[in-house]
Amino acid sequence: MNQLAPIGVYDSGIGGLSVWNQLAREVPAESMIYVADSGHAPYGTKPKSFIIDRSRVITRFLIDQGCKLIVVACNTATGAAISVLRHEFDIPFIGVEPAVKPAAMKSKTGHIGVLATEQTFKGEHFKRSIGLYAQSVQLHEKAGNGLVELIERGLIDSAATRELLSKYLLPMVEQGIDQLVLGCTHYPFLIPVIQEIIPSGINIIDPAPAVARHTREVLEKNDGLNQSGEVPYYKFFTTGSVENIHDVLKKLTGIDQIVSQIADLS
DSSP: OOTTSOEEEEESSSTTHHHHHHHHHHSTTOOEEEEEOGGGOOOTTSOHHHHHHHHHHHHHHHHHTTOSEEEEOOHHHHHHHHHHHHHHOSSOEEOOOOOHHHHHHHOSSSEEEEEEOHHHHHSHHHHHHHHHHOTTSEEEEEEOTTHHHHHHTTOTTSHHHHHHHHHHHHHHHHTTOSEEEEESTTGGGGHHHHHHHSOTTSEEEOSHHHHHHHHHHHHHHTTOOOOSOOOOOEEEEESSOHHHHHHHHHHHHOOOOOEEEOTTOO
């Protein structure tokens, strides 16, 4: 593995920036190339075949950019496409899965809430996690329809966002959950608002830190950590609005950087 090569990161939109943030902390010497497929977001309500096709296209683009490893920073794409990608491409892939295991281990009430997309709930990874780790607990699942679109527009603290979150989360609270799993990489950006809606005793689990740690482990295993001492570089691409992702990127990560449009990515 070429230590100087960048890490590729992609998501259906800006949600994967929650993973990008953690990667920048966990492996600060690594250069990264991020692709937001915002022109085709959200993935959560799309057919599995569509998500696989988009994942193939973006993977080819990132490989052409020289990436040494690709982080599928999207729960929906992980569940729908990562097995296909690992079979078709000779490059390591890191996925994102709903953190059912740590939630089950930490729960005292035996009730766990999972806020995710429709496709994530249908995915093999989620079903496998339930089978392995959720036998002794009760899951309360809710598809967060509409949330991704609001986050993509930068409406994180809007009345519409609060209304949807209350609609989705309060029934879980009434069921006695003490763990809330965020099963979409867009959702961690909503944590401050979520904390205002649910009781303080409910633990919110963001999978992004675990993804970043696993990425470091895979790089170490393949002798791929950048140890050159060179300053890392970041590149951001989108299939949607350049202005929108630039504004959200600056707001959510503090990075004020040029975003390139690849609307013709196919």
